[in-house]
Amino acid sequence: MQFLTSLLFAATAVQAHYTFPRLVVNGKPEEADWSVTRMTKNANSKQGIENVASPDLRCYSSQTAAKVADVPAGATIHYVSTQQVNHPGPTQYYLAKVPEGQSASTWDGAGNVWFKIHSTMPTMDSNKQLTWPGQNEYVLTNATIPAATPDGEYLLRVEQIALHMAMQPNMAQLYLACSQIKITGGGSGTPGPLVALPGAYKSTDPGLLVNLGAIQPDAYVAPGPAVWSG
Numbered sequence: 001m002q003f004l005t006s007l008l009f010a011a012t013a014v015q016a017h018y019t020f021p022r023l024v025v026n027g028k029p030e031e032a033d034w035s036v037t038r039m040t041k042n043a044n045s046k047q048g049i050e051n052v053a054s055p056d057l058r059c060y061s062s063q064t065a066a067k068v069a070d071v072p073a074g075a076t077i078h079y080v081s082t083q084q085v086n087h088p089g090p091t092q093y094y095l096a097k098v099p100e101g102q103s104a105s106t107w108d109g110a111g112n113v114w115f116k117i118h119s120t121m122p123t124m125d126s127n128k129q130l131t132w133p134g135q136n137e138y139v140l141t142n143a144t145i146p147a148a149t150p151d152g153e154y155l156l157r158v159e160q161i162a163l164h165m166a167m168q169p170n171m172a173q174l175y176l177a178c179s180q181i182k183i184t185g186g187g188s189g190t191p192g193p194l195v196a197l198p199g200a201y202k203s204t205d206p207g208l209l210v211n212l213g214a215i216q217p218d219a220y221v222a223p224g225p226a227v228w229s230g
C-alpha cells in the first residue's frame with residue numbers, strides 16, 4: 001500500500017502541468033477540445049513557456065481552430081484545464097480585435113492589439129503560502145467579457161503563470177491558449193492599453209521574477225498592462 005501510494009504520487013508529479021483545450025461561455029463548453037481554442041504546442045507535453053520573448057508567448061498554437069465561438073458581451077467565461085492547476089500564480093485574460101478584412105480563423109494576433117480584461121490576485125492561506133483563485137482546481141477562474149467591448153471577431157487569450165520557481169530568472173512557467181471568438185451585443189468602448197505579445201513582458205518584471213515566500217499578497221504585481229474594465 002505504501003509503495004502504491006508513492007507510485008501514485010510520482011505519477012501525479014509527472015502530470016503536474018497542463019493545457020486549456022476547452023473554453024466555457026456562460027456555462028456552455030465548446031463542443032470538443034480544440035474546436036474554437038487553437039491547439040497548443042504543449043497539447044501532449046503539457047510543458048510551460050519560460051522564455052517570455054518567444055513568439056510562443058502569444059498563443060503557443062500549433063494550428064488554428066475549426067470554429068469561431070459566439071460570445072455575448074457581458075458573458076462569463078473560463079477554461080477547463082487538462083490537469084489540476086497546482087502551481088501558484090495569476091490567471092489573466094486578454095482580447096485582441098481581428099483587423100478589418102481578416103478573420104479570427106486565420107489571424108495571427110501580431111502587433112499592439114492585446115488588452116487585458118482580467119487578472120487575479122493572491123491571498124495568504126493558512127500555511128502562510130500565497131494562493132490564487134482557481135489554484136488546485138480543474139477549471140480556471142471566471143472572467144467577464146466587458147459589456148462595452150465593441151462587436152466583432154477577436155482572439156481571446158488565457159494565461160496562468162506558475163511562480164513556484166520564479167525566484168530565479170526565466171523560471172516562471174506560462175501556460176496559455178487562444179480561442180477564436182465573435183463578440184455580439186457589445187458596446188462602444190475603446191479598449192486599452194494595447195500591447196504586443198510577445199513584447200509586453202520582460203523576464204525581470206516583478207510579476208515574473210519573484211520570491212513568493214518574501215512578499216505579502218497585495219504586493220504582487222502581475223505582468224502586462226492594466227486591466228481594461230470597459
Ligand SMILES: [Cu+2]
Nearest residue numbers: 016017087162
Ligand atoms: Cu511544474
